[in-house]
Amino acid sequence: MNELLMIYKKLYRCFGPQNWWPGDTPFEIAVGAVLTQNTNWGNVEKAIQNLKKQGVLSSGGIHGLSVKELASLIKPAGYFNVKAKRLRSFLDFLMNEYRGRMENMAREDLTQLRPKLLRIHGIGPETADSILLYALEKPIFVIDAYTKRILSRHGITASDGSYAEFQELFHASLKRDVHLYNEYHALFVRAGKTFCRRTKPLCEKCPLHDML
DNA sequence: TGCCAGGCCGGGT
DNA sequence: ACCCGGCATGGC
Numbered sequence: 001m002n003e004l005l006m007i008y009k010k011l012y013r014c015f016g017p018q019n020w021w022p023g024d025t026p027f028e029i030a031v032g033a034v035l036t037q038n039t040n041w042g043n044v045e046k047a048i049q050n051l052k053k054q055g056v057l058s059s060g061g062i063h064g065l066s067v068k069e070l071a072s073l074i075k076p077a078g079y080f081n082v083k084a085k086r087l088r089s090f091l092d093f094l095m096n097e098y099r100g101r102m103e104n105m106a107r108e109d110l111t112q113l114r115p116k117l118l119r120i121h122g123i124g125p126e127t128a129d130s131i132l133l134y135a136l137e138k139p140i141f142v143i144d145a146y147t148k149r150i151l152s153r154h155g156i157t158a159s160d161g162s163y164a165e166f167q168e169l170f171h172a173s174l175k176r177d178v179h180l181y182n183e184y185h186a187l188f189v190r191a192g193k194t195f196c197r198r199t200k201p202l203c204e205k206c207p208l209h210d211m212l
Numbered sequence: 213t214g215c216c217a218g219g220c221c222g223g224g225t
Numbered sequence: 226a227c228c229c230g231g232c233a234t235g236g237c
Contacts, residue, residue: 037219078234
C-alpha cells in the first residue's frame with residue numbers, strides 16, 4: 001500500500017469522517033472558499049451569517065450589493081476590502097458565464113473549468129480546487145498549508161514543493177475519487193489544527209508521529 | 213498578550 | 226521563476 005494511503009487511514013482512524021464542506025449549498029461553499037483564505041473558519045461563519053441575515057447569500061443577492069456594502073457585511077472574515085472585490089470578481093464570472101447558477105458551472109468539464117477559475121482575480125489554486133471539489137464534486141485534490149506542513153514535518157516530502165508538485169503527488173498515488181479527496185483534505189485540516197500549527201513543535205500524540 | 217488562521221496579488225529581484 | 230509585504234478580524 002502506498003504511503004499517502006497509509007497516512008489517510010491513520011488520520012481517518014484517529015479523527016473519523018469529517019463530512020465537509022461546512023456549508024449548505026454549492027454557492028455558499030464557493031463564497032466560503034474565498035472568505036476562508038488565510039482566515040479562521042469561525043470568522044468566516046460570522047460573515048456568512050451576516051449575508052444570510054441580510055438575505056443576500058445568493059448569486060443575485062451578492063451581485064446586487066456594492067463592493068462597500070459587501071465589505072461591511074463580511075467584515076468578521078478579515079481582509080474585507082480585498083475579499084469583497086474577490087467575491088465580486090467571482091460573481092461577475094458566475095453571472096456572465098453561467099447565468100448565476102452553480103449547477104450550470106458544474107456541467108463543465110474539470111479540465112476546461114479549472115483554468116477559467118484561475119483567471120478570476122482573487123481565485124488562486126487552493127480556492128479554485130476547493131470550489132471544484134467541495135462545491136462541484138470534481139475529483140481534484142486540494143493542497144493547503146497544513147498539507148505541506150504535515151507531510152514535510154514528518155519527512156514524507158520536502159517543505160519547498162510547489163502547489164502543483166504536491167497535488168501531482170496525490171493524483172499519482174490515489175484513485176480519482178471525490179469522496180476520498182474530500183475526506184482526506186478535511187482530515188489534513190483537522191490534524192493540522194490539532195497537532196501541526198505553525199510554531200507548535202510536533203506533538204507525540206499526532207497519529208503520524210511514528211512515521212518520522 | 214501575541215500568535216495564528218483552510219491565500220492571493222503586485223512589485224521587486 | 227521565486228521572494229516579500231500587504232491585507233484585518235476574532236479566539237485562545
